[in-house]
Amino acid sequence: MATTKVPEVRDITRIERIGAHSHIRGLGLDDALEPRQVSQGMVGQLASRRAAGVILEMIKDGHIAGRAVLIAGQPGTGKTAIAMGIAQSLGPDTPFTALAGSEIFSLEMSKTEALSQAFRKAIGVRIKEETEIIEGEVVEIQIDRPATGTGAKVGKLTLKTTEMETIYDLGNKMIDSLSKEKVQAGDVITIDKATGKITKLGRSFTRARDYDAMGAQTQFVQCPEGELQKRKEVVHTVSLHEIDVINSRTQGFLALFSGDTGEIKSEVREQINAKVCEWREEGKAEIIPGVLFIDEVHMLDMECFSFLNRALESDLSPVLIMATNRGITRIRGTNYQSPHGIPIDLLDRLLIIATSPYTEKETRQILKIRCEEEDVELSEEAHTVLTRIGMETSLRYAIQLISTAGLVCRKRKGTEVQVDDIKRVYSLFLDEARSSQYMKEYQDSFLFNETQTASMDTS
Amino acid sequence: MESGSQRVLMYLTEIEEAAEDVLTAKQQIVDLDSKRNRNREALNALKTEMADTEKVKVCFGKMFIRFPKSKTKEMIQKDQEQLDREINDLRKGLKAKVNRLNEMQGKPELRGYNLSPLSADEVKAINSLLKR
Numbered sequence: 001m002a003t004t005k006v007p008e009v010r011d012i013t014r015i016e017r018i019g020a021h022s023h024i025r026g027l028g029l030d031d032a033l034e035p036r037q038v039s040q041g042m043v044g045q046l047a048s049r050r051a052a053g054v055i056l057e058m059i060k061d062g063h064i065a066g067r068a069v070l071i072a073g074q075p076g077t078g079k080t081a082i083a084m085g086i087a088q089s090l091g092p093d094t095p096f097t098a099l100a101g102s103e104i105f106s107l108e109m110s111k112t113e114a115l116s117q118a119f120r121k122a123i124g125v126r127i128k129e130e131t132e133i134i135e136g137e138v139v140e141i142q143i144d145r146p147a148t149g150t151g152a153k154v155g156k157l158t159l160k161t162t163e164m165e166t167i168y169d170l171g172n173k174m175i176d177s178l179s180k181e182k183v184q185a186g187d188v189i190t191i192d193k194a195t196g197k198i199t200k201l202g203r204s205f206t207r208a209r210d211y212d213a214m215g216a217q218t219q220f221v222q223c224p225e226g227e228l229q230k231r232k233e234v235v236h237t238v239s240l241h242e243i244d245v246i247n248s249r250t251q252g253f254l255a256l257f258s259g260d261t262g263e264i265k266s267e268v269r270e271q272i273n274a275k276v277c278e279w280r281e282e283g284k285a286e287i288i289p290g291v292l293f294i295d296e297v298h299m300l301d302m303e304c305f306s307f308l309n310r311a312l313e314s315d316l317s318p319v320l321i322m323a324t325n326r327g328i329t330r331i332r333g334t335n336y337q338s339p340h341g342i343p344i345d346l347l348d349r350l351l352i353i354a355t356s357p358y359t360e361k362e363t364r365q366i367l368k369i370r371c372e373e374e375d376v377e378l379s380e381e382a383h384t385v386l387t388r389i390g391m392e393t394s395l396r397y398a399i400q401l402i403s404t405a406g407l408v409c410r411k412r413k414g415t416e417v418q419v420d421d422i423k424r425v426y427s428l429f430l431d432e433a434r435s436s437q438y439m440k441e442y443q444d445s446f447l448f449n450e451t452q453t454a455s456m457d458t459s
Numbered sequence: 460m461e462s463g464s465q466r467v468l469m470y471l472t473e474i475e476e477a478a479e480d481v482l483t484a485k486q487q488i489v490d491l492d493s494k495r496n497r498n499r500e501a502l503n504a505l506k507t508e509m510a511d512t513e514k515v516k517v518c519f520g521k522m523f524i525r526f527p528k529s530k531t532k533e534m535i536q537k538d539q540e541q542l543d544r545e546i547n548d549l550r551k552g553l554k555a556k557v558n559r560l561n562e563m564q565g566k567p568e569l570r571g572y573n574l575s576p577l578s579a580d581e582v583k584a585i586n587s588l589l590k591r
Contacts, residue, residue, distance in 0.1 A: 130576035163489045166496035169503045194579070226485065227492030231550060233576070283575045 020080075020399075023373040027085040029053045041369055042085055044362035045078050051353045052082050056089055059291060059319050066289075066317035068308075070297070070347075072324055072340055073355030076395040079323040082355070083293045086321065095124040095239050095290030095318075101299030112307045113263045119311055120241040120269070122292035122318035125276055127285050129234045132193040134168075136161050137204045137223045138185050143175055159189075161224045174198075188221050193229070237288065240316070243272050273316060290318045297322035298341035301333035305343050312349065322350075363390045363398070370399050376406035377416045385422050393431040401425050470563075477560040484553045488546055495542045498535050505532055 027049050028039030035042075035049040042049060048071070055069055071079045087096040097118055104114035136159030143155035155170035157178070170178070174196065181198050183189055186207035190199045202219035248268040279285035294300070300308075311317060322342075329341045338344060358366065364387045371378050378386070382405070390398030404425040409417045430438065439446070505528060509515055517526045554573075561568060576582075 126574065128574040128576045129582050164493040164496065166493075167500055169507065227489045228496060229492055235574070279577075283573070284577055284581075286574060 021084045023369050024081050024084040024088060026089040027053055027056065027082070033057065038365050038369075040085070040088075042078075042081065043365040043369065044358055045082065045355055048073075048078075048082060048353045048355045049085070051351075052086055055319075055351070055353075056086050059086075059090065059094070059289075066312050066314070066319075068312060068320040068322065068346075068350045070322045070324065070340065070342070070350040070352045071355065072352055074357055075325045077355040077357055079325065079355055080295060082353070083295070083321055083323060086291065087293070090291065093124075093237055094288055095122050095237070096293065097122040097290065097318075098293040098295065101294055101296040104300070104304065109263055111301075111304055115304060115307055116269075116311065117241055117244075117264070118292055118294075119318060120244060121239050122290040123240045123316055124237045124288035124290055125240060125243070125279075125285050126235060126237050126288060127279070129236065131232050131234075132229060133232050134159065134191040134193060134229050135201075135224045136189070136228050137206075138183060138187045138189060139165065140185055141178065141183065143170070143179075159228060161226060161228055163226060164228060166228060188224060239290075240272065240276070243276070244269060247272060276316075287316065289316075291321055292318045293321045293323070295323050296325075298324045298326045298329065299332065302331055302343070303333070305331070305346050309346055309349070358395065360387060360391055363387050363395060366395065367398060367402065370402055374403050374406065376402050376409075378402075379416045379418050381419050382417050382422050385419050389422070389426065389431075393433060397431045400429070404429065474560070474563050477556065477563055481553065481556045481560055484549055484556060488549050488553070491542050491546050491549070495539060495546070498539050498542070502532065502535055502539075505535075 023041040026040035026042075028036050028042035029049065030036060033050060033053045035046045035053070037044070037046075052071075071082055073079050083098070087098070090096055099118050104111050104118075106114060109117075139158040139160050141155065141157055143153060145153050152172050153175050155175050155178075157168045157170050157174075159166060159168065177196065177198050181189075181200055183198065183200060186204050188201045188204050190201060191197070192199075202221035204223050205220050206223060208220050244264050248264045276285060276287065280287060308320070312320060324340045324342070326341045328337055328339050330336065331338050331341055331343055336343075339347060342350075364383065367383065367386055367390060368378075371383075386398050386401060386405075389401065401422060405417045405421045408421045408424050409415075412421075414421070505515065509528065513528065514525045515528050515531055516523045517531055518524075558568060
């Protein structure tokens with residue numbers, strides 16, 4: 001037993017930051033997979049949401065693995081939102097890994113290594129652990145210390161459940177760990193039979209007194225029911241990548257925490273695949289194919305695409321969801337033009353979901369949802385103005401204006417954002433169109449100005 | 460109409476029976492465990508408090524009989540093994556019963572329920588992952 005004292009964990013309220021898609025709670029479908037107009041943070045995009053819903057059901061049933069889906073559409077039409085919606089509706093038990101296309105380019109790791117790590121993060125393995133525990137409420141502890149101060153201590157521990165009560169004889173080691181955990185009569189404890197580890201669950205309700213002077217951490221629990229010696233079964237879900245990491249620890253176990261795992265040898269992966277398959281045969285493990293989401297997939301180059309082609313055919317393969325906002329463009333790393341910047345042979349394997357631009361009504365709804373999410377109150381006129389801005393510039397720009405206008409409003413100690421606040425931030429921050437307009441007017445006064453290159457290189 | 464209510468009644472009876480089955484098995488495990496614990500206490504007492512006596516009084520039903528200590532110990536230990544086996548069998552059966560009940564009630568099957576557990580070595584190897 002280590003003698004270092006574990007610092008007590010204090011409860012802190014988790015502060016959730018507000019992300020661009022933090023209002024998404026699911027795909028907003030009813031039981032018949034019909035999309036509701038506004039639900040779970042999703043607005044509009046009915047056809048693509050229904051399509052995503054069908055795919056979601058197939059993933060849940062485990063029917064599809066090694067398939068790929070492409071979500072394609074203009075910028076700001078909810079591609080990432082749909083992917084987030086799928087992730088949210090899958091629940092915590094199905095692994096969902098998201099990465100951006102440019103994330104795989106790193107000096108420390110080859111592109112294919114980064115991709116295969118992402119693939120393996122998206123495959124879960126469900127395993128079960130079984131332990132025999134003794135669980136009960138402490139009725140009495142009696143410890144006899146020898147008068148000389150040294151020598152073996154002996155003791156007795158009486159435990160009970162609602163059904164029975166029994167006395168255990170205690171050895172020296174158990175007495176030590178009991179006093180270390182500060183176990184006293186009235187505590188509800190569990191003892192792991194194999195290791196002898198004692199865990200305090202809390203104090204029994206029957207011993208609760210309102211005038212007791214006790215810490216705020218004291219938890220009251222019911223006296224356990226049933227038998228004293230129970231069998232506890234815990235089901236864990238771990239990803240294949242995590243198993244890879246602990247098995248390829250050349251740099252010691254710290255690798256798991258620092259996140260810098262380096263490259264994992266393919267032999268290690270093969271061994272683990274073999275072991276997991278063995279477990280599956282023995283009924284010790286279930287494999288849950290999860291979802292790998294690659295945003296901005298046009299950032300991948302030719303090598304990555306051919307790797308994806310190959311990886312999708314492996315029998316341990318997750319469902320791959322990709323999103324792109326490109327039309328017909330060059331495939332990165334080549335001179336070939338292709339739809340969405342994805343080679344035709346990969347495109348052939350994909351199910352493609354298209355998203356379309358939002359209508360004015362939908363934009364209005366989305367802005368309303370975002371206002372609630374960011375805790376900003378908007379007056380009716382300001383809402384209309386903001387919707388117009390959203391339609392004329394872009395939805396993202398309008399969403400940015402919400403929090404900035406909220407700040408301006410708070411500065412003048414108002415409670416509701418008015419049209420003037422919107423006007424003010426609209427004049428303070430330029431949208432993309434006005435910014436390029438400004439550039440055109442004053443381009444001569446900027447440094448390193450090249451008037452010749454009219455269009456930006458989009459690859 | 461009559462046949463409909465008949466069918467509902469049949470269905471409910473079946474569910475009740477299945478639930479009763481589960482409860483009986485649970486109660487039986489509790490009873491056996493309490494017996495096991497009493498046996499364990501007896502073994503401990505034989506080892507510590509009765510260390511110097513040759514023969515002990517053992518209660519058989521309504522009668523106390525003086526019995527050699529080693530024989531008694533052997534007897535109780537055998538009983539313990541038997542109890543362990545019985546509890547194990549009951550627990551195995553309990554799973555099937557709970558599953559049947561869930562199925563009848565239209566509840567989803569529990570996830571990872573039918574997995575067999577990892578061995579102790581394997582758990583140890585993977586422990587650093589599990590105890591995050």
